[in-house]
Amino acid sequence: MQLTLDIPEKYFIYQSPVELVRLLKLNTAIDLYRRGRFSVGAAVEFVGSMDRYEFLYECRKRGIEPQTYESKEELQSEIDMLAKKAF
Template structure:
């Protein structure tokens, strides 16, 4: 799927369109991760040029702590969700 955004030129003074797209994707990822809607691996894949550890580093730079699971059931549910996505 592809989305199109109209961004006024004045917002591209300090960065290229490619840099702005990456920043928008990364910030969206971090917010979805913080909300528990993306795993670290899924978020890193969404950005496209990060691995899981680089993504977690970016989160840490913004004060977002790594997600933890309150129960093994919660962890198992995420594993099953990821397995379905990869199938």
């Protein structure tokens, strides 16, 4: 799916469109992760240009601690989701 945003050109003075898109995706992923809507794996996939350690480092810089799993079932669900995407 593709999403189109209209952003005034004056906001590209300090960064390129590619950099701005990456920042918007990163900030969105971090917010959704913080609110429990994204797992680390989903957030990394959403951003698309970093690994889980880089993502967790970015979270840490913003004062967001790593989320923990509330149950074994929740952990297993994420493992299963990631396994499906690996193949």
